Amino acid sequence: MVQKANVPYGSDVSAGTYECSDCGYEYSNQSKTSLPPCPNRTKSVHYKNAWNIITGKGDAKEDPYPNR
Numbered sequence: 005m006v007q008k009a010n011v012p013y014g015s016d017v018s019a020g021t022y023e024c025s026d027c028g029y030e031y032s033n034q035s036k037t038s039l040p041p042c043p044n045r046t047k048s049v050h051y052k053n054a055w056n057i058i059t060g061k062g063d064a065k066e067d068p069y070p071n072r
């Protein structure tokens with residue numbers, strides 16, 4: 005279990021769903037290739053400044069697409 009669980013702002017990523025490591029804001033990345041800062045960053049304390057990977061590149065926790 006050493007795969008990256010989160011990626012810092014500005015990281016190059018593929019499309020997928022991400023969740024703010026600090027406030028839990030869910031961000032669906034459809035086309036961008038790098039992650040923006042969390043929009044709630046100015047409203048509450050953010051010290052991790054990273055996104056948790058929910059779906060997308062990497063190991064998905066659940067697979068919504070049956071492949072057999």
Ligand SMILES: [Zn+2]
Nearest residue numbers: 024027042044
């Ligand atoms: Zn946030």
